[in-house]
Amino acid sequence: MTLRVTQNILNQNLLFNLLRTNKTMDQLQEQVSSGRKINKPSDNPVTAVRGMFYRSSLNEIDQYKRNADDGLSWMTSTDEALDEVTSVLQRVRELTIQGKNGTNSETDRNAIAEEISQLKEHLGEISNSQIAGKYIFAGTDVKTPPYSSATKEFTNANNEKLELVVGQNNTVQINVKGIDVFNNDGAGGIFKVLSDIETDFRSPNPGSTDHLAQLDGQMDNLLRHRSELGARMNRMELSISRIDGLEVSTTRLLSGEEDVDMAEVITNLKAQENVQRAALSVGARIIQPSLVDFLR
Numbered sequence: 618m619t620l621r622v623t624q625n626i627l628n629q630n631l632l633f634n635l636l637r638t639n640k641t642m643d644q645l646q647e648q649v650s651s652g653r654k655i656n657k658p659s660d661n662p663v664t665a666v667r668g669m670f671y672r673s674s675l676n677e678i679d680q681y682k683r684n685a686d687d688g689l690s691w692m693t694s695t696d697e698a699l700d701e702v703t704s705v706l707q708r709v710r711e712l713t714i715q716g717k718n719g720t721n722s723e724t725d726r727n728a729i730a731e732e733i734s735q736l737k738e739h740l741g742e743i744s745n746s747q748i749a750g751k752y753i754f755a756g757t758d759v760k761t762p763p764y765s766s767a768t769k770e771f772t773n774a775n776n777e778k779l780e781l782v783v784g785q786n787n788t789v790q791i792n793v794k795g796i797d798v799f800n801n802d803g804a805g806g807i808f809k810v811l812s813d814i815e816t817d818f819r820s821p822n823p824g825s826t827d828h829l830a831q832l833d834g835q836m837d838n839l840l841r842h843r844s845e846l847g848a849r850m851n852r853m854e855l856s857i858s859r860i861d862g863l864e865v866s867t868t869r870l871l872s873g874e875e876d877v878d879m880a881e882v883i884t885n886l887k888a889q890e891n892v893q894r895a896a897l898s899v900g901a902r903i904i905q906p907s908l909v910d911f912l913r
Contacts, residue, residue: 635893642889649882653875664874671871678864685783685857688791692850695753695793698746699843702798702807705736705743706839709811710832716818723821730818737769737811744771744799754795763795771799771808783856789849793842807835 715721716729744754744764751759756775763773779792800806810831817828 635897638889638893642886642893646886649877649879649886652877652879668871668874671867671874674867675864675871678860678867681783682857682860682864684781685789685853685860688781688783688789689850689853689857691748691753691779691791692846692853694746694748695791696843696846696850698743698753699793699798699839699846701743702740702839703836703843705740706807706832706836709733709736709814710829710836713814713828713832716814726818730815733811733815733818737808737815740799740807740811741766741769741771744795753792754798756792756794756796764799769808769812771795771806783853784860787856789853789856791849791853793846798839798842801835801838810835 712729712733716726721729741764745762746753752761752763753759755761755763755773757777757779758773758775759779761773763771763775765772773795776794776796778790778794780788780790782788798806799808802809805812810828813826813831814828817826
C-alpha cells in the first residue's frame with residue numbers, strides 16, 4: 618500500500634521545519650547576544666548544574682581570598698609593631714649600658730631615666746596598635762585596649778587565638794597574643810622591667826638587679842614570637858598563591874561550561890539563515906497555487 622502524500626502534508630512538513638529552524642536561530646541569536654551557551658536551566662540541565670557548582674566554588678574561593686588578604690594585613694601590622702618594640706628594647710639596652718658608667722652624674726642618670734620613661738610610654742602606644750578599629754594585641758577581645766594608660770600596665774589577659782579560614786581544612790592563626798609579648802612572666806613583663814630600670818637610675822642608691830639579663834630575656838622572647846609570626850606569614854602567602862591558582866582554574870572550567878565559541882556560533886547562525894532562506898524558497902514552490910494565480 619502506497620502512502621499518498623497530500624498537499625496538506627507538504628504544507629505541515631514545511632511549517633514544522635520552518636518552526637524548528639526559527640527555534641534554532643533564536644537559540645543561536647540568544648547565545649550571540651549573551652555570550653553564554655545556556656541562558657536558562659532548561660537549555661541544558663546538566664551544564665546548568667555544573668555551572669552552578671563552579672559559581673558556588675568561585676564564591677567560596679572569593680571568601681577565602683578576602684580572609685587571606687585580611688589576615689596577611691593583620692600579620693603585617695603586627696610584625697611592624699613588633700619591630701618597633703624591638704627598636705625600643707634595643708634603645709633601652711643602650712641607655713642601660715650607658716647608665717652603668719660610673720662617671721655619670723645624677724643629672725645624666727635622670728636624663729637617661731626620663732628617656733626610658735618616654736620609651737615606656739611609646740611601648741604602651743605600640744601595645745595598643747589597631748587595624749580597622751581592632752586592637753591587634755588583645756587576643757579575641759579586640760574592642761578593649763590591652764594597655765591601660767591610667768595604670769601604665771598591660772592589663773589584657775586574653776589568651777585566645779584569632780584564626781581565619783583560608784581554604785577547606787586550612788585555618789591560620791593571624792594574631793600574636795599580647796600577653797605573651799608584653800606580660801609573658803605574669804608580673805608586668807616588659808613594662809615592669811623598664812619601670813625597674815627607670816627607678817634605679819633615679820635612685821641615688823641603685824639596686825643590684827641585672828637589668829641587662831632581664832632585657833635580653835625579653836628580647837629573646839620577642840624574637841621567638843616574631844619568628845613564629847614570620848613562619849605564619851609565609852604560610853599565608855603560600856595560601857594566597859594557591860587560592861589565586863584555584864580561582865584561575867575554576868574560572869576556566871566555568872568558562873568552558875557556559876561561554877560560547879563566538880566564531881562557531883556565528884557560523885552556525887549564518888548556516889541556519891541560509892537553510893531558512895532555502896526552505897522558504899522551496900516552500901513557495903511546494904504550496905499549491907490558488908485559483909487567483911490561474912486567473913492572472
